[in-house]
Amino acid sequence: MRTLFALMIAVLLVFPAGAHAWIPDDKGIGGLGWQADQWNFLPGTGVDAPRAWDNLFAAGRPGGKGVEIAVLDSGVAYENRGRFKKSPDLKKLRFADGYDFCARTSNGLNACEGEDKYPNDDYGHGTHVISTIAESTNNGVALTGLAYGATIIPVKVLNSRGEGDEDTIAAGIRYAVKAGAQVINLSFEFGSSTTSAAQVPRIAAAVRAARAKNVTVVAASGNGELQRVGYPAALPGVISVGAVTEHGCAAVYSNVGPGLDLVAPGGGKDAALPDQPQCVPAGPHGRPIYQLTLTSKLRQTFGYPTDYFGTSMATPHVSATVALIIASGVLGPNPTPDQIEARLKATARDLGVPGPDETYGAGMVDAGAATAR
Template sequence: MRIRPLILAAALSGALAAPTAARASDSAAGQAAIADQVVVSYDAAADEAQKASAQESTDTTPVGTLADGAQVLKIKGGRSVSSTIGELRKKPGVRYAVPNFRMHAAALPAPWFPDDPGHGGPGDWRKLQWNFAGPFGINAPEAWSIARRDGVAGGRGVTIAVIDSGIAYRRWGRFRRAPDLPRHGWVDPYDFIRHNKYPLDEDGHGTHVTGTIVQRTNNGHGLTGLAYKARMMPLRVLDANGNGDGATFAKAIRFAVNHHAQVINMSVEFDTTLHAADIPEVISAINYAHKHGVIMVGAAGNDSEDHIAYPARDRYVIAVGASTANGCLAEYSNDGSGLDVVAPGGGDDSELTDNAWDIAHCNPNKPTRDIYQQTFTHGVTHFGLEGFEGTSESTPHVTAIAALILATGVIGKHPAPDAVQSRIEATATDMGAPGPDSRYGAGLANAAAAITP
């Protein structure tokens, strides 16, 4: 977190002797200092008579002495701190006079809970979005609060490309905008199937994925999005049945890079039997994105296998597995070497292992909960809050966290993709065996921890 400097008066002796520094102290005193106290230090040659004279003429009296000989003086008679300091600085023998500034605990700002109702009343989004605010969620309320404090609410200023089945982001022809998606902030949209600038969703998958990132938040409607003020670049590569091909996908990655996307969400997967040599056009595009400093986040895959699907398997992509509301690996989620983190994907718990964590948290016979966002209920014109499960749903949580890291500048203004990935992994909540493991990667992605300095 960013902490306002905790200024100890004795440390300011040289700087506050200058007129410009004095004015800064005076202006700060009204809000940040004790109202009837000043801190005064005397020259080594000052005698007791000079000290007494300075105090008598300014109507102050000592109430404490510091180790270096400085004194805390109480102001009598209702005089202001600034006028008292001004007079003291003129007195012979006075080395410095400053306000007695207050300090406070270096605490996180209070969590922010928006008013979105879900299926109920104001704030009831929490009843559906365990993935944001539950015990095994990503700590969204704390992350929202930090970003708001830092002036970048909802990841404002960051551009995210979503390469998927399109997004219901506007009206056009027979298509309608999902009511709880933003009206504005859509940049450089492109449909690689229809070859036009209207990548509107016909499947519902891309709209649902996008909601986790940028659903309108605190608007008294529907649910919430983690990076709700980010700019979004909709890129359609999947048809109405959710199918696409590698060559088109590679074009979309390069398009996103060339149109200044900073993060790319890839809630898509190839067959797990494919290797890098089978999809050279995709690997080349991923290398191109990484070379240009673009962060890529991909779904580990939904095959219950012990290896990761491409594109997430690539070393330059953050591979995201899926966890459940119980804090267990989801039964469908791929895991294995190369898994970087997990994030909420919903669904049932995986089978138990002999790991103590799994024994405590996994119950394959107990139904758990899905990830809810707004998408189609039927056709492309009717919308509702629908529950999906999959690593497609876990991936946008990490994409949004990456956007918040960029927006807050917590690790610098222009961090490299590897630095962002390292930050996400280093701040994840450990799950499974202690330390990184092949089942949970570095652990459960934690949005608040990732943007806390």
């Protein structure tokens, strides 16, 4: 079965007119190549990373080289320091100075206490998200990153349980802007009890400040199976991202609604949607999003967890595509967040009923099309 699957993948990677996109040599989980595992990066099932990679080679900025992406999350496994370990496939990744706004977990009302300059990951979520964006690529090891040439600004705003608070997140956004971020990735949401911008005023103000500095903010729509987008994704000017499965169906957990902008691969179970034959809610679940990240209780070993699916996993696909658009120059040297959002939507792959809708937004992000001249 694995041999047959690998053959099917090889067929998928043949492009129109006999053209072949660049295929990195990363070996994947079972040694059959990254494309046997990263359905989320393939044409057809995913965001068409190979075509995007070719486009960025043509632009002279492979993998989005030079673009700075701030990832606000649980930190990243970027160094060997004390009990913290460095991911074996982030060795070539460019890291700018980051910050830890959540150095300790509070036992009180707030989720975070303390600050320092070492945004080490003690949860695993942040390393997974950053690996989707920028894991080392074409090094014969593990998997690939969509914007592998970008510089990452790691900003830790979530604790060892994946929890954060408004003050910490707002401070993280402002830090990212001052640090020179061009894109900010927010792979989290506040849940069903947060229903308006008035409940997160400091984050709303920080997002406005980011946009005023020409920074594009991308956030997860949420995993609550709600008919509305969660916060901070629902804030004005934020690109909200829902999740689809390997089958091209909306994921059952993904929040939807009128504020949804785009969808991207998140993995997991299909939603039960009428008149959409690609959706098989009673059938086998789609695969998760695989990346090399921290595993085990002590978070000191690395592996490929099978339970990473969600809008948190979908969001970095869009953030990475934003970085590739900027680097490609297809919108000029300094595109605005509004121009970038319009480009993402204009080149998205339509899913569901024809045209934009509340289940898929403008459609599935297509990195290949978005960076094409």
